[in-house]
Amino acid sequence: MEAYPADWEADVVLRDGATAHLRPIVPGDADAVVAMHARQSPESIYLRFFAPLPTIPEKDLKRFVTVDYRDRVALVMLIGEEIIGIGRFDRIDDDSAEVAFNIADAHQGRGIGSILLEHLAAAARDLGISVFTAEVLPQNRSMLQVFAAAGFEISREFDDGVVAVRFDIDPTEKSLQVQEAREHRAEALSVRSVLHPASVVVIGASRKRKTAGNLVLRNLTAAGFRGRLSVIHPAAAAVAGIPAVASLSDIEGEVDLAIIAVPAEAVTQVVRDCATHAVKAVVVISSGFAETGEQGLMLQREMVATARSHGMRVVGPNSFGIANTEPEVSLNASLAPFLPDAGSLGLFSQSGALGTGLLAAAKTRGLGISTFVSAGNRADLSGNDVLQYWEEDPVTQTVGLYLESIGNPRKFTRIARRVARVKPVIVIKSDLTGRELPPGHQVRVSSLSGKALDQVLAQAGVIRAGSIHQLFDLAQVLSSQPLPHGHRVGVIGNSAALSTLVIQRARAEGLRIDRPAVSMHPEVSAEDFAAGLAEMYADPTVDSVVVTFTPSAGASEQEIAAILADEAAQSGKTTVACFLGVHGVKDELTAYSRGADGSRRVHTVPSFMGPEDAVWSLARATEYAAWKSSDRGRYPELEGIDHRRARSIIEGALARAQDEDPEARAAGRTVVLERSEARDLLAAYGVHVVxxxxxxxxxxxxxxxxxxxxxxxxxxxxxxxxxxxxxxxxxxxxxxxxxxxxxxxxxxxxxxxxxxxxxxxxxxxxxxAPTGLACAIRAGEDPLLGPMVSFALAGDASELLEDVSHRVAPLTDVDAAAMVRGLKSSPRLFGYKGLPVMNVAPIEDILLRLSSLVDDFPAVRSVALRPVNVTEGESSILSAKVELTAQASRIDSSRRRMA
Structure with a gap:
């Protein structure tokens, strides 16, 4: 028997947004299997076993729960101690295995079969199995639907009253899309259950006004929460004017959300009580967990495991709270005594203190928010989850996140890339490498630099802000203005000095000034300013407009602001302004109109404290617009790839290393391939070394x-x-x-x-090899980001100046081309100062092939090709080094799991 595969364990989100725990079966599960069988209907038993089976014979039960985790594998899904689903496979030969499922009647329709199939397929691929077969009765439509909807190429044959199903379990583009779509729906729904509660209970609210629980309760009341509000207190008749009950048992009806503000050591028991009473989610305001040290971390893990195993999501611990400004919800379950008005900006914060700053900054600038989540230690609910919700939330049009750490960056960039196609995503993060973490955050450490991670965000269309100030500068533009149609900027104002500053900063930010700035008289009249604006907006060579205005005797700021708001609204062009007395999205710069459907439309021009902030924000909005409208390419079908050969080389090298050093796998040591092995592995992916x-x-x-x-x-x-x-x-x-x-x-x-x-x-x-320009290509599994590919011109200068292109695998053809052309030194490849124009197509092909290799095999820790000689014709790889890791573990893998 193989050792128990602990890395197959996972917490998962079901189709309805609840959570469950999945793990390999163990002999101790026998009683739970019998209990599940006893709850099944005769029809379900017949569909699974092809015969009536009122009880499981002892011999069969022992065989069910005793597996070797290699040729016989079984996974169970649990809520609490109850098994709600079982999936298993039995190896037929080296390449194939027969798969079967049994889903509890009471939990059918929750997507359990689909999740079990994903995890069984991933485990089977780990064991070298590539094909699943199954025998299903024709009337078992739900199981046939699980196979059909998985995205694999299914073949069916009907023989002797049974449908024989067969399919290759290697991931396909369709199966990955299906998995991603299911993950999205489930996680979005789980967050919606947190942010749209019909009933809330506050547990731990003291009668003392300055305590956290009391403050949250008063804020809930002040916001006018539209649902049912309860408070639990063991002795008081009322807290903050709300009648109190002694326990959850005294509350009639369901409770959707519990706000917990009790001492850390009592939280896990409160979560157990919530699970007993079917509470859907909890927000843990309490501190004293991972941020305090090892003992607090253990408390935190126990609390989260308890919640997840009983189907609940957790916000926190050490959370500042959550809020939803939708009128039909009116939820302020946070420590903030005020909220910005209702609006379209979604805010996520890991820091409680900065959560206050975010809400205060939004209110000061007149930016309305849709929802707010403070994740605290981010022990469960994360920015990834909230992004899944915001993607389809019709109220949220702009997303702002303050991240102290990213537990699963690859998943973050995957989701963010999808979200950014429909709405902008702005991120504040000072360090993304995992090296500088606040207390309580447990993440892996990247092997790459901060600049590499900036490129990863840019690849996903995420806009990086350096501060709260920049986040809201940019949110002002993206929340109130149409996106720019191009890089051409018109400048108009009544100060030549300010116009000069705008022009200089615009050019430095990559914007174009094709039209001379319009500098009006310092004492310009309202009529002349209106005429100048009308002419500027009518110019087809202007995509966006920067307007500056200093106090004038000819016209008041209020007059000019009203004129600008009207002209900008009619033009439909992106506009930013510098009005020294106005900062934010304010009524003074707001115009109103009626839509074709009769609805009232609001048009507000954002105003900034200085021209530098205005132009920086406009430049980032312009870059985002260009990314959003750009072709992101396709994932090419690469010829000449032998997955089986590559797998054989990798597994053979790791097995040899294991024989030589049995402790290598546990220690996670690297295995350097012999140079001939490295050459053969690369050749299996069509990459040939001289x-x-x-x-x-x-x-x-x-x-x-x-x-x-x-x-x-x-x-x-x-x-x-x-x-x-x-x-x-x-x-x-x-x-x-x-x-x-x-x-x-x-x-x-x-x-x-x-x-x-x-x-x-x-x-x-x-x-x-033919003389050419030497380049360096690297690829491999970064501990934090997953599979990465890097490209640079060879030499110390590229390394010292970090002139290196990085991307997350898999790459599209556009990604590969951008990597080559994105270097500051790339002109040397394209005829700089008389140099020959090199043929970069072979380099792009190598990047795509290495991308595929490291994406397919997490065990490939590092591939280094150096030098790669680029010429006017073909390219030559002169040296290759490959390292494998004995303990590959990818955060965002082909099996869905909460992270």
Whole structure:
């Protein structure tokens, strides 16, 4: 029997938004399996076992719960201690296995079969199985639908009263889309149950006004919560004017949301009580968890595990609370004594203190919010979950997130890329690498730099803000203005000095000033300003307009503001303003109109404290508009890929390393492939390395050079000297035996000086590749971000200046092209100062193929191709190094799980 596969365990979100726990079966589950069977209807038993089976025979029960986790695998799904679904497969041969399911009658229709199938397929692929088969009775339509709707290519045959189903379980584009869509619906619904409660109970509200529970209760009352509000207090008849009850048992009807403000050590028991009374979600205001140390972390994990295993979502702990300004909800279950007006900005914060700052800044600037979530320690509900909800929320039109850490960045970028196609996503995050974390946040650490992670966000269409100030500057534009149709900006105002500042900053931000700025007289009249605005908006070469105005004797700010609001509303062009007395989205710069359906429409021009802020915000909005309208490419079907060969090489190398060092897997050590293995693995994905030959003497080098033909190159194997032409470890263009003898002697001397007698002394002989521009390509599994691909021109300058392109795999053809062209040094590839124009198509193909390799195999920790010579024709890969990890664990994997 294989060891219990703990990494197969997962908390999952069901179709209805509730949660459950999934894990491999163990012999101790026998009683729970019997109990589930006893609750099943005769029809369900017949559909599963093809015969009446009132009780499970002891022999069969033992076989059901005793598996080897290799040839016989079973997973159970639980809510609390109750098993609500079982999925299993039994290996038929090396490649295929028979799969079967049993879903509890009371829980059918919750998507349990689909989730079990996803997890069984992922486990089977881990074990080298590629095909599932099943035998299903024709009347078992629900199970046939699970197979049909999974996105795999299904074949069916009807024989002897049974439908035989067969399908390949390797992920397809359709199956991944199905999985992603199911995940989205489930997680969005789970967040909706948190933000749209029909009934709320506050647990732990003291009669003292300055306590957290009392404050939340008063804020709920002050906001006019439209649902049923209850409070639990063991002794008081009322708290903050709300009648109190002694326990949850005293509340009639269902409770959707519980706000918990009791001491940390009591929270888990309160969560258990909530589970007993079918509460759907909890917001834990209490602190004293992971932010306090190891003991608090254990408390936090116990509390979350209790909630998830009973179907509940958790906001917090250490949360500032949540809010929903929709009139039919009017929920302020937070510590904020005030809320901005209802609006279209969704706000998410991990920090309680900054949650206050976010709400205060929105209110000060006149920006209305739709919903607000403070995740605190983000032990369960995360920014990823809330993004899933906001994607389809018709009220939320702009998303703003303050993130102290990202637990699952790959999933974040995957969701954000989808959300950003329909509404802008703005993120404040000072450090995305996982190295600088506030107390209570447990995430992995990235191996890449902050600049790499900026590129990851940009790839997903996420707009990065450096501060709360910038977030709201940008939100002002995106919440109130149409997106710019291009980069051309018109500037108008009554201050030549301000206009000059605007022009200089606009050009620095990548905007175009094709039309001369219109600088009016400092004492301009309202009529002249209106005429100038009308002319500016009528110019077809202007995509957006920056308006500045300083106090004037000719017209008041109120007059100019009203004129600007009307002209901007009629133009439909993006407009930002600098009115020294107005900051934010204010009534002074608001115009109203009637839509075709008779509805009232509001048009507000955002005003900024200075021209720099206005132009920065306009530039980011313009970049977002360009990203949104751009072609994001396609995932090409790459020819010449042998997945089976690649898997065999990887598994063989890992098995050999395990035999040599049994502790390697547990320690998560890396395995460096032999150079021939690395070459074979890359060849399986259509990436070919120029052959090189290790030789131990000058005579052997002469013999190999004669065999492959001159000219040749000699290269020291030493890590210190390889690729370092300037250190003397490489000799190129060796034309004859005499030159080879001299080069061998010179390299040997360099090795002696650099390595000493015990260092790496090998030398390779390699045929000379065509002269070109040297590049470096890397790919592999980043601990935090998952599969990544990087590209740079070779050399110290690229590394020191971080002139490197990074993208998350898988890549589209557009991603690959952008990586090559996105370097500051990329002009060297395209004819800079008389250099030849290189053929970059082979480089883009290599990027796509490596992207596919590292996306398919999380065990590939690192692939380094250096140098890759780019020429006017073909490219040549001159060296390759591949490292595997003995303990691959991808956060955002092919099996759905909460993270």
């Amino acid at each position: 052959p090189f030959y290790a030789v131990g003497s000058v005579d052997a080098a002469l013999e190999k050079a004669a065999e492959i033909g001159y000219p040749v190159a000699l290269k020291a194997v030493s890590r210190r000297l390889r690729h370092r032409l300037e250190l003397g470890g490489v000799r190129l263009g060796i034309a004859n035996p005499e030159e080879l003898r001299a080069a061998w002697t010179a390299i040997s001397a360099v090795i002696d000086a650099a390595e000493g007698p015990d260092g790496e002394r090998g030398i390779d002989v390699q045929e000379m």
